[in-house]
Amino acid sequence: MAKKKSFAIIGASNFGLSVAKTLDEKRQNIKIFDINEEKLNLHLSDFEAGEAIVLDSTNKNALEKNGIAQFDCVIVAFGSDMEASILTVLNLIDLEVENIIVSARDKHHKRILLALGIEEDKIIIPDxxxxxxxxxxxxxxxxxxxxxxxxxxxxxxxxxxxxxxxxxxxxxxxxxxxxxxxxxxxxxxxxxxxxxxxxxxxxxxxxxxxxxxxxxxxxxxxxxxxxxxx
The missing domain is CATH 3.30.70.1450 (Regulator of K+ conductance, C-terminal domain)
Known part of the structure; x- marks a missing residue:
């Protein structure tokens, strides 16, 4: 069995929820962050042990207070909101988060993420x-x-x-x-x-x-x- 790790999923998009569900099934420690409390409450029952936290990830202080740098992996999983994704990634870099995986909207979004220093194999375009x-x-x-x-x-x-x-x-x-x-x-x-x-x-x-x-x-x-x- 894989070593138990802690994962932060930022963004309750379909992609983010799918990743979270898979990790939850594998008995990993997960926390899902999203600014939309209603969306989090709607999907929380889908998880056995996952925790949902209402948070604006474009606010660096909010991320820091929630110990974002302590997670083994942080997955940024916004849907079409490229601006929120980029600001979130900048905050994570500032907070010295080491392992960042990002869902990109398209190849243009990916170019920006590469320019920010995110490794190519850590950028996923779901489509x-x-x-x-x-x-x-x-x-x-x-x-x-x-x-x-x-x-x-x-x-x-x-x-x-x-x-x-x-x-x-x-x-x-x-x-x-x-x-x-x-x-x-x-x-x-x-x-x-x-x-x-x-x-x-x-x-x-x-x-x-x-x-x-x-x-x-x-x-x-x-x-x-x-x-x-x-």
């Missing part, structure tokens, strides 16, 4: 990311959900349907971790298995895999097997 996910899913004929990608690697789900790997260990099936792919977890009968190379694969196991995009099709054929012709 671009969603487009890549759909393209990857369509290109490789993936039945399961493609969860995320950075352009070269993807997370995807593949169900074990190939009889040739039934009851074989991950090592025997030729699926041991390497530089091209890694089995992150296996969902089996409603439970999650954290695998190693000696874990035995069973029919209908739901494998969560992190792999290079150019490896996905081969992995699908190895794990799911050939698709039946209509």
């Amino acid at each position: 671009v990311l969603a487009g890549r996910l759909i393209a990857t899913k369509s290109l490789f004929d993936i039945d399961g959900d493609v969860q995320s990608t950075d352009g070269e690697y993807s997370f995807t789900h593949i169900m074990v349907k190939n009889e040739e790997v039934f009851d074989k260990t991950i090592n025997e099936a030729g699926l041991s971790t390497n530089k091209d792919f890694n089995i992150v977890q296996i969902k089996r009968n409603g439970k999650v298995v954290i695998p190693d190379e000696y874990t035995v694969l069973k029919e209908d196991d739901f494998i969560v895999m992190f792999a290079k995009n150019n490896m996905v099709n081969d992995l699908i054929l190895k794990i799911r097997g050939e698709m039946e012709e209509e």
Whole structure:
């Protein structure tokens, strides 16, 4: 299991709430900050342990009083409000927050964030990311959900349907971790298995895999097997 970390999500946008929900499901410590109390109250019930705080993140003092620099990661997740995003990022930089991830509205927003010193791999344009996910899913004929990608690697789900790997260990099936792919977890009968190379694969196991995009099709054929012709 991943080490428990603390995350601040600034902005209760759809993107921010989605990130917060995923982190909450993984039992991480999260706090969601937004100036809109009504919006926070509307979504707070979606989280098991998350905390919501009404805050104007363009106010540097408000951020400082809420200990923003103490979080392991701060995610700025405004929707279309580029001005609030930029002012918030400036405040975080002033407060010496080390790990900042920012949702950008478009490439122009991204250019400004880069000029402010935010690393390129810490800037996410949700629409671009969603487009890549759909393209990857369509290109490789993936039945399961493609969860995320950075352009070269993807997370995807593949169900074990190939009889040739039934009851074989991950090592025997030729699926041991390497530089091209890694089995992150296996969902089996409603439970999650954290695998190693000696874990035995069973029919209908739901494998969560992190792999290079150019490896996905081969992995699908190895794990799911050939698709039946209509």
